[in-house]
Amino acid sequence: MRVLGVDPGLTRCGIGVIDGGPGQAPRAVDVVVVRTPADAELAQRLLQIAERVEEMMDRHRPDTVAIERVFSQHNVRTVMGTAQASGVVALAAARRGIPVAWHTPSEVKAAVSGHGNADKAQVTAMITRLLKLTEAPKPADAADALALALCHLWRSPMQARMAAAKTSAGPSHTALSVPRSRMAR
Template identity: 75%
Template sequence: MFPDRGRQVRVLGVDPGLTRCGLGVVDGGLGRSVTCVAVDVVRTPADAELATRLLRISDAVEHWLDVHRPEAVAVERVFSQHNVRTVMGTAQAGGVVALNAARRGLPVVFHTPSEVKAAVTGSGRADKAQVTGMVTRLLKLESQPKPADAADALALAICHLWREPMRERLAAAEEKAAQLARAHKAKLAAAAKDRARRAADDTNSGRNTRR
């Protein structure tokens, strides 16, 4: 996703939810430079059918993907809550977002709330007010994005822009190490096979000499 850090990279951050689904698009450039492109919250009525609510979220996400054309989508990972119904609704909304992105071949990455808080504020235990304040400051917004779902969506996009290059470098380093290990293992196997062949040749040579 980050082949050239000299150009802008656009990420759609999504704070999934049935009642309120936060959407935020952020451009990231060199270093930690970030710019807000758009932010909003999709709302669905609590008394509507589940399928209807999910369809409304899906339509909104599709519209944002068409209009803003992000290169990646960052979604908040569902974590354990006491309210199982809320967790299920959040997971269902997140699944709809991931499906829409996957249909377009866009990479989808799920970030935990603590990852997002740590990336934006420096503390994985920051509260919503601290996250909103830092998002407002980092993006140089004239006013704080409201409700908190909107700020969280922007925070997700910022988190992805800042963390993903590190993840990609780590993945590349791990793959290179794995390749080196495989190559070393293959050399050892080849050397062992060569030693066995030479030993067999020496044995056969000794037998022929005794004859």
């Protein structure tokens, strides 16, 4: 499986590609960080991100795209920029028929470091080790993009099994059914 991971942002947008699968060690294929000037028009910044993401998708042909889920921060402006960059990436994937998965920062940190509160240095160190890189990816957005891809590579088989189990269980097993006569009297 080939996964393209994206750490979205307007100033720096990390894009990483990894390969892997059952019984295979994950392997880094490519990683870039798209930088856009803070003083440029928003539309131009989004266009730069879109062009580079599309180039990476077309060159590497990922099976899926993993994007960091935007979470609430104190700075609304930062959240909006991150959400807009995420939308550009999701749209590019949809146009190519590539499935998109969303992962929270804590899911990614837990997947690669074993702890959902790991800091950026810990994530970078683990990505360097797990992907057997000769040097740490820089800036942190590059390591975060690779971490998103790795998180999805490892989590997707489990998520698929859970979805299949839920589907096969049918609607009668999704909630506890208690006869009305047994409810609190």
